[in-house]
Structure formats: structure tokens, C-alpha cells
Amino acid sequence: xxxxxxxxxxxxxxxxxxxxxxxxxxxxxxxxxxxxxxxxxxxxxxxxxxxxxxxxxxxxxxxxxxxxxxxxxxxxxxxxxxxxxxxxxxxxxxxxxxxxxxxxxxxxxxxxxxxxxxxxxxxxxxxxxxxxxxxxxxxxxxxxxxxxxxxxxxxxxxxxxxxxxxxxxxxxxxxxxxxxxxxxxxxxxxxxxxxxxxxxxxxxxxxxxxxxxxxxxxxxxxxxxxxxxxxxxxxxxxxxxxxxxxxxxxxxxxxxxxxxxxxxxxxxxxxxxxxxxxxxxxxxxxxxxxxxxxxxxxxxxxxxxxxxxxxxxxxxxxxxxxxxxxxxxxxxxxxxxxxxxxxxxxxxxxxxxxxxxxxxxxxxxxxxxxxxxxxxxxxxxxxxxxxxxxxxxxxxxxxxxxxxxxxxxxxxxxxxxxxxxxxxxxxxxxxxxxxxxxxxxxxxxxxxxxxxxxxxxxxxxxxxxxxxxxxxxxxxxxx
Amino acid sequence: xxxxxxxxxxxxxxxxxxxxxxxxxxxxxxxxxxxxxxxxxxxxxxxxxxxxxxxxxxxxxxxxxxxxxxxxxxxxxxxxxxxxxxxxxxxxxxxxxxxxxxxxxxxxxxxxxxxxxxxxxxxxxxxxxxxxxxxxxxxxxxxxxxxxxxxxxxxxxxxxxxxxxxxxxxxxxxxxxxxxxxxxxxxxxxxxxxxxxxxxxxxxxxxxxxxxxxxxxxxxxxxxxxxxxxxxxxxxxxxxxxxxxxxxxxxxxxxxxxxxxxxxxxxxxxxxxxxxxxxxxxxxxxxxxxxxxxxxxxxxxxxxxxxxxxxxxxxxxxxxxxxxxxxxxxxxxxxxxxxxxxxxxxxxxxxxxxxxxxxxxxxxxxxxxxxxxxxxxxxxxxxxxxxxxxxxxxxxxxxxxxxxxxxxxxxxxxxxxxxxxxxxxxxxxxxxxxxxxxxxxxxxxxx
Numbered sequence: 001x002x003x004x005x006x007x008x009x010x011x012x013x014x015x016x017x018x019x020x021x022x023x024x025x026x027x028x029x030x031x032x033x034x035x036x037x038x039x040x041x042x043x044x045x046x047x048x049x050x051x052x053x054x055x056x057x058x059x060x061x062x063x064x065x066x067x068x069x070x071x072x073x074x075x076x077x078x079x080x081x082x083x084x085x086x087x088x089x090x091x092x093x094x095x096x097x098x099x100x101x102x103x104x105x106x107x108x109x110x111x112x113x114x115x116x117x118x119x120x121x122x123x124x125x126x127x128x129x130x131x132x133x134x135x136x137x138x139x140x141x142x143x144x145x146x147x148x149x150x151x152x153x154x155x156x157x158x159x160x161x162x163x164x165x166x167x168x169x170x171x172x173x174x175x176x177x178x179x180x181x182x183x184x185x186x187x188x189x190x191x192x193x194x195x196x197x198x199x200x201x202x203x204x205x206x207x208x209x210x211x212x213x214x215x216x217x218x219x220x221x222x223x224x225x226x227x228x229x230x231x232x233x234x235x236x237x238x239x240x241x242x243x244x245x246x247x248x249x250x251x252x253x254x255x256x257x258x259x260x261x262x263x264x265x266x267x268x269x270x271x272x273x274x275x276x277x278x279x280x281x282x283x284x285x286x287x288x289x290x291x292x293x294x295x296x297x298x299x300x301x302x303x304x305x306x307x308x309x310x311x312x313x314x315x316x317x318x319x320x321x322x323x324x325x326x327x328x329x330x331x332x333x334x335x336x337x338x339x340x341x342x343x344x345x346x347x348x349x350x351x352x353x354x355x356x357x358x359x360x361x362x363x364x365x366x367x368x369x370x371x372x373x374x375x376x377x378x379x380x381x382x383x384x385x386x387x388x389x390x391x392x393x394x395x396x397x398x399x400x401x402x403x404x405x406x407x408x409x410x411x412x413x414x415x416x417x418x419x420x421x422x423x424x425x426x427x428x429x430x431x432x433x434x435x436x437x438x439x440x441x442x443x444x445x446x447x448x449x450x451x452x453x454x455x456x457x458x459x460x461x462x463x464x465x466x467x468x469x470x471x472x473x474x475x476x477x478x479x
Numbered sequence: 480x481x482x483x484x485x486x487x488x489x490x491x492x493x494x495x496x497x498x499x500x501x502x503x504x505x506x507x508x509x510x511x512x513x514x515x516x517x518x519x520x521x522x523x524x525x526x527x528x529x530x531x532x533x534x535x536x537x538x539x540x541x542x543x544x545x546x547x548x549x550x551x552x553x554x555x556x557x558x559x560x561x562x563x564x565x566x567x568x569x570x571x572x573x574x575x576x577x578x579x580x581x582x583x584x585x586x587x588x589x590x591x592x593x594x595x596x597x598x599x600x601x602x603x604x605x606x607x608x609x610x611x612x613x614x615x616x617x618x619x620x621x622x623x624x625x626x627x628x629x630x631x632x633x634x635x636x637x638x639x640x641x642x643x644x645x646x647x648x649x650x651x652x653x654x655x656x657x658x659x660x661x662x663x664x665x666x667x668x669x670x671x672x673x674x675x676x677x678x679x680x681x682x683x684x685x686x687x688x689x690x691x692x693x694x695x696x697x698x699x700x701x702x703x704x705x706x707x708x709x710x711x712x713x714x715x716x717x718x719x720x721x722x723x724x725x726x727x728x729x730x731x732x733x734x735x736x737x738x739x740x741x742x743x744x745x746x747x748x749x750x751x752x753x754x755x756x757x758x759x760x761x762x763x764x765x766x767x768x769x770x771x772x773x774x775x776x777x778x779x780x781x782x783x784x785x786x787x788x789x790x791x792x793x794x795x796x797x798x799x800x801x802x803x804x805x806x807x808x809x810x811x812x813x814x815x816x817x818x819x820x821x822x823x824x825x826x827x828x829x830x831x832x833x834x835x836x837x838x839x840x841x842x843x844x845x846x847x848x849x850x851x852x853x854x855x856x857x858x859x860x861x862x863x864x865x866x867x868x869x870x871x872x873x874x875x876x877x878x879x880x881x882x883x884x885x886x887x888x889x890x891x892x893x894x895x896x897x898x899x900x901x902x903x904x905x906x907x908x909x910x911x912x913x914x915x916x917x918x919x920x921x922x923x924x925x926x
Contacts, residue, residue, distance in 0.1 A: 001732060001735065003735070004735045005732050005846065005849060005850045006850065007731070007732075008728050008731060008732050008846070008862060008866065009842075009843065009846040009850070009862075009865075011728070012728075012842050012846070012866055012869035013839055013842070013869075015869055015870070015872075015873040016835055016838060016839045016842070016869060016872065018873070018877070019835055019872070019873060019876045019880070020832060020835055022876075022877060022880045022881075022882035023791065023823065023828055023832070023876075023880055024828060025880075026788055026791040026792055026823075026880050026881070027794055027795055027796065027827065027828040027831070028795065028796055028828060030792065031792035031793075032792075034789050034791075034792030034793075035793060037772070037775070037781075037785075039775040039780060039785065040781070040789045040793075041789075041805065041808055042793050042808075045805055126799075
């Protein structure tokens with residue numbers, strides 16, 4: 001009986017040992033997969049257990065955290081939601097995060113490993129790290145000026161510091177308040193579906209994630225390609241350009257918006273000033289597809305890896321086209337499409353002597369500082385100087401007069417892009433510009449404005465009339 | 480077997496230490512650990528020591544002291560580890576229930592403390608009043624009749640959460656099946672002590688397997704039928720498994736025949752298969768065991784078992800700390816069947832390991848008492864009671880860690896549940912008496 005009693009004891013202890021092994025499996029070996037299971041509420045509970053780090057604009061937080069007294073303790077709040085939504089994005093307990101809230105999430109939520117001062121000690125205490133603040137490059141005055149300038153219209157503004165690549169303004173209208181969808185429950189879901197169903201799509205970041213046909217503003221790229229490739233050596237020499245210009249290999253004849261005689265055989269300077277489609281269409285064809293695509297590519301067209309740190313939509317310059325399509329593409333039509341950020345980069349490169357700086361939105365976080373870096377040397381300084389002349393001319397005497405600022409050197413280019421099948425859609429008004437104070441050679445600001453205003457009279461939609469005053473307001477705010 | 484030496488007169492010269500001082504020191508430690516846990520919960524949740532920490536500590540300490548005094552008076556040679564382990568587990572259970580009370584609408588800790596007091600009172604009652612455990616053998620058939628009544632009565636009461644194991648009356652609910660465990664252990668021990676020779680040495684032999692005869696097979700089949708009956712009528716898989724496992728273990732110990740194990744395994748496999756296939760409640764438990772995340776994949780969110788696994792996993796090796804976990808996500812039964820998940824999340828594998836070792840120690844000391852006894856009834860009773868604890872811990876811990884299909888059962892001493900905590904105190908009281916007899920007999924023999 002004793003021997004069998006010992007067997008039974010051994011059996012019972014074996015059962016308990018099995019339990020220890022089972023617990024080890026769940027708690028140690030398999031625990032990462034359980035911890036990472038999306039259905040495990042602990043992820044969200046931990047994430048929202050402490051206030052999120054803030055996003056700073058001009059040194060002041062534009063975000064906050066509100067105590068909820070529920071399972072998810074803190075919910076994101078925004079001090080000036082619609083104004084900064086294209087910068088911050090949203091951080092929602094229901095719908096995840098976008099833009100900076102997503103790109104810098106590990107810093108803001110306190111999960112970045114580098115936030116931990118003493119990693120080994122923290123492994124023992126497992127104290128949650130407080131979230132870190134993200135300091136942006138946004139200039140609040142420029143951001144406000146752009147937002148106010150766009151008013152109730154659909155459109156976007158992107159502004160850069162050409163010398164550094166710092167993004168000074170990133171505005172998209174109509175906007176939305178990310179605070180409305182930050183929480184959980186019916187209020188958030190109703191707001192979310194309302195935003196999704198809204199005909200104007202307020203959650204689309206038009207400055208960064210929407211591409212438009214750039215229209216005549218793209219003539220800047222064509223002009224640079226012509227000067228860089230040597231197709232044009234003297235900006236004042238008349239070009240051999242008919243008006244209207246029959247598209248090569250096609251029966252379509254390209255005309256100009258304003259039916260003046262000035263475009264026939266106009267010099268590059270005049271053609272740029274009064275925005276001759278005929279001259280630039282032919283010029284693109286003369287430069288050729290390869291050189292045109294190279295120059296556009298140097299500005300960032302067709303670069304899917306452009307990040308600020310959020311991904312920007314890829315601007316497009318088609319690389320497989322016939323001559324007629326190339327001519328149309330060279331005046332910013334056909335398949336050519338650009339984000340407002342991309343066109344601001346075009347203006348910035350000209351202003352900065354041909355050096356395009358990497359655009360960036362984050363100045364620094366507790367774990368990283370963004371240093372200025374060169375994106376590409378797009379053109380040599382000589383071409384840049386000639387382009388600066390053309391662009392200041394377009395503001396002083398040409399289509400961009402309404403962007404002029406007393407006491408400052410301003411260069412710019414208007415654009416009115418046709419839109420839709422057979423141009424039935426409302427055209428987009430564009431303006432790209434740069435400026436610096438008269439007494440300083442250092443470029444201070446480059447800006448791109450697009451207004452897509454379905455409510456306005458078609459005749460009023462023009463880069464010079466609608467978009468230039470907004471660009472002017474933004475540049476004034478920076479200067 | 481040296482049963483003939485039991486009644487030999489004690490040589491007075493050699494005395495075994497009674498070890499009551501060790502017991503007292505361990506009791507102080509057990510109470511202090513529990514009070515520390517209570518304070519840790521308050522500090523983690525509110526940043527302050529709970530205002531009633533002193534009251535909680537003195538209540539637990541008072542109960543432990545009363546039990547200790549009764550042991551000093553009536554069972555001075557009892558095993559000094561049993562009582563401190565019981566107090567520590569009970570104290571820890573109160574801490575965990577109190578901790579969960581802070582995040583759930585209902586408050587269970589005060590009631591659990593009252594039940595614990597009642598349990599300790601019964602412990603003292605058993606230690607003081609039961610002068611000689613051997614009288615229990617006389618009531619073997621009364622015990623089994625009472626056990627059957629206790630198991631059958633809940634069938635006439637409404638099912639609670641799928642299991643018909645409660646008697647609810649006027650807001651007061653007890654689980655009579657808990658008490659039936661002790662009664663059945665008494666009956667099994669007495670029956671097998673009387674019939675073990677008949678069971679062991681008759682019947683045919685096939686190779687090395689000694690098969691029992693049909694005549695003695697009757698009672699084991701009857702127990703099997705009762706187990707399956709409990710399972711089907713009350714939908715209580717855990718209790719059914721416990722009864723049957725207990726019987727097979729005791730049968731094996733009493734007869735030493737591996738044939739009984741074969742029969743037991745065949746019968747339990749058949750019963751389990753039939754239940755799994757036919758009884759929807761059991762079938763769903765088996766499905767949950769195999770696929771704990773099925774409800775997540777189906778878009779219904781994590782079920783209780785998945786939440787339990789999440790809680791264990793969140794604890795990791797060292798745990799989140801008392802009051803720092805989120806095991807309340809388990810929802811229903813978080814304080815009873817799933818109490819171990821809270822321990823797992825907040826105390827980690829280290830805490831779970833400590834708790835399981837405490838149970839292992841309790842079981843080992845029970846077995847030790849049993850193996851030291853010369854009286855077959857006492858021996859089988861001690862082994863049976865220790866096995867009840869081991870099986871119960873295995874069934875519920877294995878269930879909540881997805882090792883075996885989950886069956887509702889109370890973790891001894893830890894889980895919320897008055898009937899369970901009272902029963903476990905009676906079990907410990909009986910083990911104390913048995914170990915006292917075993918060791919004083921040792922002293923008697925002057926070993």
C-alpha cells in the first residue's frame with residue numbers, strides 16, 4: 001500500500017508540475033503572441049493610460065489630452081483642430097492614427113525605446129514612459145494666413161523655407177476637427193461617417209496627399225529643362241513658335257487663353273510672363289521626353305519615397321508619351337499631376353539657387369533632431385538666377401501682379417489647370433511663388449497655392465486672381 | 480505492513496518535537512504576506528494603504544491564532560505546514576478578491592471573509608470535537624447517502640450559468656457538491672479499507688493485468704454512473720472528473736492493482752467521449768479548449784478563455800504587480816473560476832509558481848501524513864483528501880490556462896465561494912488530525 005501511495009503522490013505532483021509547464025507556456029513562451037493579439041484590450045488600455053505627448057507649433061502645443069474617466073483613460077484633444085489637421089492628422093481610439101500622429105506615434109505614446117533613460121532599470125520597474133513632444137517646423141502665422149486666405153473654398157497651401165526645407169505651412173480646406181473622432185462611442189462613429197460621406201472630403205489632406213494637374217505653373221519646370229539642356233541659351237531671344245501650335249502627329253491645334261499676338265515667336269521671358277501655351281508646348285517637344293522627365297524627376301516627380309515624415313502622394317510626370325502628349329504635359333496638362341507640396345518644392349529650388357532641400361515637418365523630438373539635408377541639386381546656379389529673373393518678371397509685369405509685396409523680392413507663376421473630361425470640370429487656380437526681403441539674398445519662403453472652387457464663376461478661377469493673394473498673405477506672414 | 484505495532488506502549492524517553500512554534504512563526508509570516516498584498520493593492524489603485532488594512536490583518540491574524548490554539552490543545556503533533564499554507568492561500572484569495580472588487584460592481588471580499596471565518600470555525604470544531612477520526616469510518620454509508628442527496632438536490636433548482644450545482648434561496652447560495660467531496664472521500668476510504676483484499680486478489684489475470692471480478696466491479700460501476708449522472712444532469716464536468724479521479728486513485732492505492740487503472744481509464748475515456756459528443760455544454764467546452772480564439776476570428780471579440788490567456792500572458796515572468804493588471808476584462812466568474820488569471824497577470828509566472836508550489840506542498844504533506852499511518856482507513860482518507868486538492872487544482876488551473884477543457888471549479892482557498900472555502904477548511908482540519916495521529920504514533924514507536 002505504501003508503494004502505491006507513493007505512486008499516487010508522484011502522479012499528483014506530476015499533475016501540478018504539468019500545470020507549471022502549462023503556465024510557463026502561456027506566460028513566457030507564447031506570451032508575445034497573446035500580448036500582440038489585436039483583440040487584447042490591454043494594448044489600447046496601456047496606450048491611452050497616460051496623456052499622449054504633444055505636437056508643438058511655434059513652441060506651443062496644438063494638441064492636448066482629456067481625461068475620460070473610462071477604461072481608456074485619456075483621449076486626444078486639439079486646440080485648433082481644423083487649422084492644424086493637415087499637419088497633425090488624428091489619433092483616434094477608434095480609427096487609429098494618421099500623419100504626424102502616426103509617423104511619430106512611438107514618441108508621442110512613449111513607446112520609443114530611446115525615450116528610456118535607463119533601459120535595464122526600466123525593464124525591472126516597467127514604468128510606462130511619458131510621451132514625448134514633437135516640435136514641428138510650422139510657422140503659425142503662415143499657417144493662419146493660408147487658412148484664412150483659402151476661407152471657405154476648397155484648396156490647399158504648402159509653404160517651405162527654401163534654404164532649409166522646413167515646411168512652414170500645410171493647409172487643406174475644407175478641414176475637420178480631429179478631436180471629433182478621437183474618442184470611442186456613438187459620437188465618434190457618427191462624426192466619422194459624417195466626414196466620410198461629406199461631398200467635399202474634409203479628411204483628404206490636399207496639400208500632401210492630393211495631386212492636381214499643375215497647369216501653367218509647370219511651365220517653370222519646362223523652362224528650367226530648356227535652359228539646362230541648352231535648348232534655350234538666351235531668355236530674350238525670340239523662339240520659333242507658331243500660334244496656334246499644331247500638336248505634332250495630331251490634328252489638334254494648341255491655342256492660348258488670351259488671344260494676343262504676343263505669343264507668336266515670343267522670347268522665353270515674355271512667354272513665361274504672359275504664360276504662352278504655344279511656346280511652352282513646342283519647347284517641351286524641342287527639349288524631348290528624356291530631358292523633360294529628368295528635370296521633373298529631379299524636383300521629386302515620380303518619387304514614391306518622398307516623406308516629410310508622412311508619405312506624400314507621388315507627383316507624376318509620364319515617361320512614356322508621344323510628342324503631342326509631351327507637349328501637353330509640358331504645360332502641366334495631360335497626365336502631369338502634382339501635389340501642392342511638390343509645386344512648392346519647384347519654387348523653393350529656384351529660390352535657393354537650384355538646390356532643393358529635403359522638405360520636412362518635424363524639427364525635433366526628444367529622440368531625434370531633423371538636420372537640413374539636400375534633396376537634389378536640380379539646376380546650376382546660373383539657370384536658377386535666370387529663372388529667378390523670369391519669375392520676378394511674371395510678378396512685376398506679368399500674370400502674378402497680385403502677389404507683389406512692397407519691400408520684398410517676389411517671384412511667381414500663375415496657373416489655371418483644366419480639369420476633367422473635355423475640361424467640363426471646374427479649372428484649378430494655381431500660384432507658386434517665393435520671396436525674400438529686398439535687403440537679403442537669402443530666400444525666406446516658397447509657397448504653392450491651389451484653389452479648386454466649384455462654387456465660383458469659371459472666369460474668376462485664375463491663378464492670378466484667386467490664388468496669388470493667398471500666396472502673398474502667406475509670404476507676408478513669413479517675411 | 481506493521482499495523483500490529485500501533486498499540487505498543489510508548490517508550491517515554493524519546494520525544495518528537497511538536498513544532499508548534501514553527502507553525503506559529505509561519506502563520507505570522509502568512510498573515511504578514513497577506514496584509515502586505517492588501518496594502519499593495521491599495522497603494523497601486525489609490526496611492527494609499529486601504530483604511531481597513533489593520534482590520535483585515537487583525538481578522539485574518541485572529542482567525543489564524545484561534546486555529547493555532549485549537550491545534551495546540553487538540554492536535555499538538557499535527558504537521559506544522561498545513562495550517563500556514565491554508566491561511567496564506569486564504570489570505571491571498573481575499574487580497575485578489577478585494578483587488579477585483581475595486582473594478583467590478585459587486586463587492587465579494589467581505590462575504591468571503593465571513594465565509595473564511597465560518598471555515599476556520601468549522602476547522603476548530605473538527606479539531607476540537609473529533610477526538611478520533613476513526614469514528615468517521617462508522618458513518619461510511621451515512622456519508623455516501625448524504626453525499627448523494629447533496630449532489631441530487633441542486634437538480635431541482637434552476638441552472639446558474641449553465642450548471643445546476645447551486646442551491647439558491649433568499650439571496651443565499653451554496654454549492655452542496657463541495658461538501659459531498661469530503662463525504663465521498665470518507666466513504667471511499669472506509670469502503671476500500673474494508674474491501675481492498677477482495678478487490679485485489681480475485682478476478683482473472685491477463686498477462687500482467689489483474690482484472691477485477693464482476694462482483695466487486697459493481698461499486699466502481701455505480702460510482703461511474705453517478706459521475707456521469709452528475710455530469711449530464713448538472714452539467715458539471717469538473718466535479719464529475721474529480722469524483723472519478725479520486726475513486727480511481729484510492730482504488731489503486733488500496734489494491735495496488737494496475738488493472739483498476741486500466742478499467743478507470745477506459746471508463747473515463749468512454750464517459751468523456753460520450754459527454755463530449757452528446758452533451759452540448761461539454762462539447763462547447765471542448766471546442767473552446769481546442770480553439771480559444773474562435774470567437775475573435777468570428778468577429779465576436781475574445782471569449783472568457785481568450786481573456787484568461789491574455790491575462791496570464793500579460794503577467795509574463797514577474798507580473799504587472801498587484802492592482803496593476805486588467806484581468807477584469809475576463810468579466811463573469813473573474814473572482815471565482817478565473818481567480819488564478821488575476822494572480823497570473825499581477826504576480827506573474829513567479830507568483831503562479833509559488834501558488835502551485837504551495838498547493839504541491841499541501842498535497843505532499845497530506846500524502847506524507849497518509850503514508851505514515853498504519854490504519855488503512857486513515858491512510859486512504861489522508862491520501863483521498865490530498866488528492867481532492869491536487870485534482871481540483873489541476874482541473875481548474877489546467878482549464879484557465881487552456882491545458883485541458885475548462886470546467887467550472889473553485890480554486891481551493893483562492894476562489895470566491897463560501898461552500899468551497901468552508902469545505903477546504905474541513906479538509907485541512909481532517910488532514911491536521913490525521914497527521915497528528917501519524918506523528919504521535921511515530922513518537923509512540925519512538926522512531
